[in-house]
Amino acid sequence: MKLCWLDIRDADGAKQAIVEEAVHQRVDAIVAAELADLEPLPPTVKKVLFPKNQPLPEKLAPADLVIVDPALHGEPAELAHRHPDVEFGRYVEITDAASLDDACRAARLDKWSLLYFRDPTKIPLEIVLAAAAGADGSTITQVADVEEARIVFGVLEHGSDGVMLASRAPGEATGLKAAAVSETAELPLVELEITGIRRAGMGERACVDTCTNFGLDEGILVGSHSTGMILCCSETHPLPYMPTRPFRVNAGALHSYTLSAEGRTNYLSELVAGGRVLAVDAKGRSRVVTVGRVKIETRPLLAIDAVSASGVSVNLIVQDDWHVRVLGPGGTVLNVTDLTAGTKVLGHLPVKQRHVGYPIDEFCIEK
Incomplete structure (x- = not known):
């Protein structure tokens, strides 16, 4: 089963309904910019803090995982040493050859890497997945909608380990979970x-x-x-x-x-x-x-x-x-x-x- 992350940072007025549906559908993680949005979540869902373009708060609880931009927040390994009770992942925006190299390194070496590909082509993702073959970490790809999630799940036949979808309306969590179900099920003959x-x-x-x-x-x-x-x-x-x-x-x-x-x-x-x-x-x-x-x-x-x-x-x-x-x-x-x-x-x-x-x-x- 592929990992499904639901990003509620821009959910606005529909946030509560989106979260309720996501919990019911057993999405793997809820991503928020504020710790207050993570506090009421049950233990069945991973609480991911992603304060993009904002400094890290002094205390990170109740976050289970914090996604950081190393240029702003520091290296994930150093942050994990200072905060042993929290996991850290690296955010990489892929816009050119240099940032693609950064994404390949993150996929090989980091426990968590969250990738955003600015251009619609899936060739850079193919390169990252090839570079990460055999690595122990998990690669999460930011997607625009459920249909793109289906495509990302199938890139290079095995796809990204998971996707992050910015949800703006109820129903998207259900669609995302359906897209993540393995399409190589076994039928009783x-x-x-x-x-x-x-x-x-x-x-x-x-x-x-x-x-x-x-x-x-x-x-x-x-x-x-x-x-x-x-x-x-x-x-x-x-x-x-x-x-x-x-x-x-x-x-x-x-x-x-x-x-x-x-x-x-x-x-x-x-x-x-x-x-x-x-x-x-x-x-x-x-x-x-x-x-x-x-x-x-x-x-x-x-x-x-x-x-x-x-x-x-x-x-x-x-x-x-x-x-x-x-x-x-x-x-x-x-x-x-x-x-x-x-x-x-x-x-x-x-x-x-x-x-x-x-x-x-x-x-x-x-x-």
Whole structure:
């Protein structure tokens, strides 16, 4: 889980509501310019004093951590020696090559470093993260909004250790915590037994092209019902009549569900360029990938029926062609036209019904 710091220095009249939401959402730290704003905070949140452009107060309690500008306040190591009960971190504003070098040193050597990149490019952050690889300290990057937080969390694949967002309205703490949740969660996969396949006539199927290459045992989960999906394989494996397209999954009929970010489902027909979908491997490890294009074309269709050991019926409708594939136990690649009754495939059984893509506990029958 990435660290979420909420900066309330400019929160003004909404400060109390913002803090209450932040505590409820269990943000990791509240950042304030005045000690008085930190005093009422519970012990579940880190109290960070950041008196930018102001001198340090004589007494630092109840602050747990003080972020300092060395040019104004002195070196963090020297301050920590004088105040052994408080942690200190370094603030660096990156505006040029010299300040970028300072940020790299801070990320390597300081226990805490708070970085502000004046320019929107993320290349300087990439350089800092590369320089800090293997370091023991934590790097916090100042961001303008929740969307930038998502980007910062993913820079160089592992991202900054955390972000600091200046909150001006309730709701932002909730969004920040959602952005910080790891997008490599593990989904419980089960073995499904094929009970039959049948031709389903003509219809539209969707190929989902992503901006990422899939692994050999990776694809996306697709099903006609929200309560059961089959792991459809990407076109990573060689085919005799066409080159491999490791970014593509020939996923299924356009009405089908697939899993996307934050536990939602989407119809394949809803996916668009720039959207997000969940890639899943044969061990259940998942990651969110960006959709580059969805190709919907009329093709002959094949209906696949399967059942879980617990008795849940699963259906998947795909293009009726032998090069369309699903994954079996251990990542075995199976051509859909070769499936027979008794064949085992991998799938996922979401535990709740769906309403506009969100999980919900309600009565619902899907046939």
